[in-house]
Amino acid sequence: MIIAIDAMGGDLAPNSNVEGAIAAARKMSEARLVLVGDEARLRPLLADAPQNIEIRHAEEVIATEEEPVKAVRRKRDSSLVVGVTMVKNGEADAIISAGNTGALMTAGLLITGRIPGIDRPALSPIIPSVDGAGVMILDAGANMDAHPEHLLQYAVMGSIYAEKVMGVSRPRIGLLNVGTEEKKGNELTKATYGLLTNSSLNFVGNVEGRDIMEHVCDVVVCDGFSGNILIKTMEGMAKTLLGALKEEFTRSLTSQLGAMMLRSGFKRVKTQMDYTEHGGALLMGVQGTCIKAHGSSNALAIQRTIEQACKFIAQGVNGLIAHEIQKESGDLHA
Template sequence: MRIVVDAMGGDHAPLAPVSAVCAFAAEHPRVSFTLVGSAAAIRGVRADLPANVEVLPAGSVIEAGEEPVQAVRRKQDSSLVLAAEMVADGRADIMVSAGNTGALVAAGLLVIGRMHGIDRPALAPVLPTFDGRGVLLLDAGATMDAKPQHLLQFAHMGAVYSQYVLGVKRPRVGLLNVGTEAGKGNQLTKATYDLLARSNLAFIGNLEARDLMQGTCDVVVCDGFVGNVVLKLVEGVGLGLFNVLRDALTTNLRAKCGAILLKPTLKPLFKRFDYSEYGGAPFLGVQGGCMKAHGSSNQRAWYAALAQSVRFVEQDLLRKMSAALSEAGAE
């Protein structure tokens, strides 16, 4: 198994990805890694790389503010594009990047290419839930103007990923909507509801946003515009609540003493809503493994994304997704 890593993408690159890869590689000697990026910058983080880690020099980096498609086409020597080419050529089983999300999506489509039978791929992050199980959200921004058939494909791919990577035996699938009744929503959700209801999935019906984090389902389906808004809202609310709680617990001496007493209880709670515990968001529907790590991923988050990537490859997800789509007639 070979994992290729864009060592230059993300807020903490190359320190976080290089450190995580070296730590992970030392513990998993049978997995090979390729770090793509500035050789000097990578060696500056770790001069003595493990034997199962190699470096592929890249001449440029796609920055966060660049237009995705133009950047992918113009910067053929960038770390992200070179990583995608390794997957497309079969030299790597999966790529991981914390860089420009739009560029990763563009590289997935233009360089790696779609799976046979897939009209639109989907980004699928795991959102935290109050029961600690997490819920797979797709799409989170890859397909803004989706059609009902696209959402049906999202549901099948998400169910396979949830089952084999996240360990859910029979994933419950919900459709994000403005109400739980079958007739609710716009033309897209109404048509999608009918397709999901006739599918072989464990479809539980419509799901309102207020129930999203209650653990009601394991996979929630929506178009990329709605999904990206939900993702950013959950991240913003979570960060804001933690900041408010931190400020309240450090206001005065009494609050600080209370914080010391509450620390054993609060620590598991913070961990439950910490994005670094959930790894990356797979870009499902491309003909190769493609994992998007959070842009602000630290070494622990990168390590989780690498572990998630290993499970993706070990479970032969591409073949299983193709089989599920073919069996269900969702291609």
């Protein structure tokens, strides 16, 4: 399989992207990795790279602050657009970018198009859980507004991913809400509750944001507005907590000694809660495979995302989504 990497996208580009690709290439010799970007900057970083890495030159870069639609239309020779176009043309099986999120979503929609039967794709990150397994969130910001049918489609896609890529048998689907009772929520969640209840999915009911990291379900569905707030709140809380702990444990000699004694335990917790262990956020519902890596992805995060892409492709997830969406649509209209 062939994986295109937007080598110029992200806060730490291109170094971390190249380092992560090299690590992945050494581990997965059957995969062919294509670094898309400025060859003059990339070539010196590949001195000791394995043979299954190559460069596809692209003159332009879409910056993080650029308006997505304009950037995608005007910068046809940007590393991101070239990578997505490779997927569209069958030159690559997947594109990974740590760059402009909106631009990747726009390019995925405009260039590759949607899977038949999918009304709106969903941005689908996996957030850490206390047991290290992770929970998928759909949608985390691709669409600010949604209809109940869209959330049903998110649930179908998330269930297939959790089963085929995360290895979960009969994944549990939860609906993000303000309470666990059936009648809780707004009109969207109330209507979605009924659709999920009548589906063939393993729907476990409403879930509250505070319980998600306890792994009460494997997949959480919500509109993109709520999902984006949820993800960013969790990221902010984790960053604040880790910062506070670091400050506290360096405050005095006694606290430093205590930190040394607890080092192994903290390391295990940090690994369990580390987003880099779960790869990137898939743009679920588009033809081809588009994955958004975190903007500040280090080499390990890029490596994990490449591994995630290979597993997604090997399991034929997009084909399964198309089949199941058609099946669920038929059941709803029967």
